[in-house]
Amino acid sequence: MxxxxxxxxxxxxxxxxxxxxxxxxxxxxxxxxxxxxxxxxxxxxxxxxxxxxxxxxxxxxxxxxxxxxxxxPEIRCHFFEDGKVEIVKDSIVTINMKEVLGTATEFSVNYPKLVDDILVGDMIKIDDGKLRLDVIEVDREKRLIKVKAFNTHVISNRKGINIPGERMTLPxxxxxxxxxxxxxxxxxxxxxxxxxxxxxxxxxxxxxxxxxxxxxxxxxxxxxxxxxxxxxxxxxxxxxxxxxxxxxxxxxxxxxxxxxxxxxxxxxxxxxxxxxxxxxxxxxxxxxxxxxxxxxxxxxxxxxxxxxxxxxxxxxxxxxxxxxxxxxxxxxxxxxxxxEFLPYTQLANFGYNYSKKKRSDAIATSVASTANLIDAKAIVCFSETGKSAICISKSRPKCPIIMVTSSPAAGMRVAPYFGIYSIVVKTLPQLIEDMEAFALIKMRQLGLKPNDNIIITGGTPTGTGSTNFLRIVALNKLGDI
Structure with missing residues (x-):
């Protein structure tokens, strides 16, 4: 469920x-x-x-x-003895461009051109900045960088390395x-x-x-x-x-x-x-x-x-x-x-103000605003591609958007979007009445109550590529189906 x-x-x-x-x-x-x-x-x-x-x-x-x-395009440490090592404050450490098993005094990195990009005086930060190393010597002939530890920190295998600035030539x-x-x-x-x-x-x-x-x-x-x-x-x-x-x-x-x-x-x-x-x-x-x-x-x-x-x-x-x-x-x-505390009316207006103001955008904003006004418990959106559901999501309705689609890829695609949940079916209903019947049954299965209102929206005929209807339905209508 x-x-x-x-x-x-x-x-x-x-x-x-x-x-x-x-x-x-x-x-x-x-x-x-x-x-x-x-x-x-x-x-x-x-x-x-x-x-x-x-x-x-x-x-x-x-x-x-x-x-x-x-x-x-990131720079990482290679591996260390026992998987991790403590770098002590003020210690001198060599960074080798050739892979070696790391110790407290020497380790290597996965980016051999680092020695070409780095300069004396640069800072090298490891593990999201938890360890800072100051560059004191660059030997491009031997492909070695000598650094002095600014602080003490334990680093482990394959920790990320950052060099603040924009000089790195990583692909x-x-x-x-x-x-x-x-x-x-x-x-x-x-x-x-x-x-x-x-x-x-x-x-x-x-x-x-x-x-x-x-x-x-x-x-x-x-x-x-x-x-x-x-x-x-x-x-x-x-x-x-x-x-x-x-x-x-x-x-x-x-x-x-x-x-x-x-x-x-x-x-x-x-x-x-x-x-x-x-x-x-x-x-x-x-x-x-x-x-x-x-x-x-x-x-x-x-x-x-x-x-x-x-x-x-x-x-x-x-x-x-x-x-x-x-x-x-x-x-x-x-x-x-x-x-519970988001400003839903403002969010709906924001969604429309920054939309392309097409018919589908107007309907999406209307769906979100209407859902907020009637305290709808769900918006059921029939959408082949997911675009209609995404339009509604932009207006941030207070209730969840249940997107019904026959495309598993579309169902997966909308997963990161605010409020959208997918139900994937073999074939989308073609008639509004069939969409309504499907929505009523599914919403009751999801635990909505008989007196709850839902909004049904989509495009008809299915596949037109445009949302063109909005319908308010009470779940107690399920007894008539």
């Missing part, structure tokens, strides 16, 4: 502690809507296990899409990314989160590669993680299918105190164009080891929802933490609470 208790979506990273069908079911019950696989970690074997879980769920008519999160789409994406497409992933997107050209390059693979329809969520991405957000939105505000690396590349401002601005730009925006990184970070979050973390999730995020994300909390299901359940409870 669909979990429609909230409208803000939850993207949960699946990892060693959650990569079983049983745990995934628990996460779904706790509010998960999208399964993220971080391709910076794990093996193809473990990734395929997660994808196969999604396929098993589809057999049960449960549509939870797989988001492939690319490693992207937008690495050979590893191409290999990973090809594997993902061949095994049935549903969307891609493109790490470290810097400009529209990065997205276009990925789109072209997907076309080469015969999968041009795969949605691309551009991850904004650095100053270039922030500066180019409008051009990126023109070509991407959605945005992820990836605050971990962003907070290393730009001052952390500026990140909340950037988050607000990016959410607003996404809202204007009606594309989904996911707020990510460290949302409930302490729940990796604690059963309850800090009050600051609760406020962080609440603020993202209040600002208009379509979805919030969990990373290590659900991939490797001690309380994965509790983390998702906590985000769900925060969402349910915050959604």
């Amino acid at each position: 669909l979990n429609i208790s909230k409208k803000t979506k939850i993207v949960a990273t699946i990892g060693p502690v959650t990569n079983t069908l049983e745990k995934v079911r628990e996460l779904i019950d706790a509010g998960m809507n999208v399964m993220r696989i971080n391709f910076s970690h794990g093996t193809y074997e473990t990734h395929k296990t997660i994808i196969d879980i999604s396929k098993k769920l589809i057999e049960e008519h449960i549509y939870i899409p797989i988001m492939l999160d690319t490693a992207g 937008a789409l690495s050979e590893r990314d191409k290999k990973d994406i090809k594997f993902g497409i061949e095994n049935g992933i549903d969307m891609i989160a493109a790490s470290f997107t810097r400009c529209a050209a990065d997205v276009i390059q990925l789109k072209n590669y997907l076309a080469e693979l015969g999968a041009p329809e795969i949605p691309i969520i551009a991850k904004i993680e650095n100053k270039q991405g922030v500066d180019n957000i409008k051009e990126i939105l023109e070509v991407a299918d959605g945005i992820m505000v990836a605050r971990g690396d962003m907070g290393v590349d730009i001052p952390p105190e500026v990140v909340p401002v950037m988050q607000s601005d990016i959410i607003l730009e996404c809202r204007k164009v009606g594309k989904p925006v996911i707020v990510a990184t460290q949302m409930l970070d302490s729940m990796q080891t604690n059963p309850l979050p800090t009050r600051a973390e609760v406020s962080d999730v609440a603020t993202a929802i209040k600002e208009g995020a379509d979805a919030v994300m969990l990373s290590a909390e659900t991939a490797s933490g001690l309380y994965p299901v509790e983390s998702a359940a906590m985000q769900q409870r925060i969402a349910i609470t915050m959604e």
Whole structure:
């Protein structure tokens, strides 16, 4: 049964502690809507296990899409003795361009050209900035960089490395990314989160590669993680299918105190164009080891929802933490609470003001406004492609949008959008009366009460590509069918 208790979506990273069908079911019950696989970690074997879980769920008519999160043009440490090592404050450490097994005095990175891009005086930040290394010597002949540790910190295998600034010459789409994406497409992933997107050209390059693979329809969520991405957000939105505000690396590349401002601005730009925006990184970070979050973390999730995020994300909390299901359940409870206080009338007007003002936009705004006025408990939208449901989502109605479609791909595509839940059928009803009968039965199955009102909307005849009707129906009419 669909979990429609909230409208803000939850993207949960699946990892060693959650990569079983049983745990995934628990996460779904706790509010998960999208399964993220971080391709910076794990093996193809473990990734395929997660994808196969999604396929098993589809057999049960449960549509939870797989988001492939690319490693992207990122720099990472190689491996360390015992998997981790403590770098001590003021110690001198050598960074080797040739792969070595890392120690407290020497480790290597996966980007051999780092020695060519780096300068004496630069800062190298590791593990989302938790370790700072200051460059004191660059030996391009021996391919070595010497650094001095600014602080003490334990780093582990394959931790991310940031060099603040825009001098790095990393490719937008690495050979590893191409290999990973090809594997993902061949095994049935549903969307891609493109790490470290810097400009529209990065997205276009990925789109072209997907076309080469015969999968041009795969949605691309551009991850904004650095100053270039922030500066180019409008051009990126023109070509991407959605945005992820990836605050971990962003907070290393730009001052952390500026990140909340950037988050607000990016959410607003996404809202204007009606594309989904996911707020990510460290949302409930302490729940990796604690059963309850800090009050600051609760406020962080609440603020993202209040600002208009379509979805919030969990990373290590659900991939490797001690309380994965509790983390998702906590985000769900925060969402349910915050959604009671959203300014729905203003949100509906905002959706129309920034729309293309076509007939379908007017109907979408009318649907949302009417639903709010009559306190409808659900909007049932019959949509082949999902576009009608997305239009309604832009106006942020107070009740959930139940999209009925005959396209599994469309059902998966709308998963990150605020308020949209999918029911996939073999064939869409052709007549309004048949749509009404279907909607009444399904809504009662979802637990709505006899005196509840619902709104039914769609296009008739089916397949016209345009929403052209709105109907208010009371569930007590079910007795007449």
